[in-house]
Amino acid sequence: DAGVIQSPRHEVTEMGQEVTLRCKPISGHNSLFWYRQTMMRGLELLIYFNNNVPIDDSGMPEDRFSAKMPNASFSTLKIQPSEPRDSAVYFCASRTSGIDTGELFFGEGSRLTVL
């Protein structure tokens, strides 16, 4: 299996621009998570989906952030408009859902720099 695939790996943009990050989970996994990693705050859970349905988006920092999962093999995280404080590494992760919280499989991340 190819693992969780994220794109782009690196994005540099200017403040005010729209940013779209993409994720393809592992086939057969029905739970998908978006995390943000910074030196100051560590790994923060932004939002997660179960069977393509958003379950908890309480970690999304502001209305400028939105996430969608139109089908089982694709998810996007959008920031509009972007700000310098959004600079971070954004990770997508997936797993099979179950009663217990099992192993998460992470992508390699999208490093976002907002100038």
Add this chain to the structure above:
Amino acid sequence: SQQGEEDPQALSIQEGENATMNCSYKTSINNLQWYRQNSGRGLVHLILIRSNEREKHSGRLRVTLDTSKKSSSLLITASRAADTASYFCATANQAGTALIFGKGTTLSVSS
């Protein structure tokens, strides 16, 4: 909010030495997981220990869990330069549906 907190924040050792990292958490858990992150890469699952287990081994890794103290430790024996990475503990959120990570321990192993 962080559920688990690792200690120490950073650890530097020589090859062949053992490395011990600790994790404390706040609420009751069903399991606790450890992950490794190499520089510039995604997190990789290392080991999962359930709340009814006290110790678990996987290769050179040994994990202990003390639910009475709400703490866990990860021991890497006979460390190698390739073990240089950040190590994170993770537990479930209150709903039991997502993993919450600590800020990690950065391990540096020099040859």
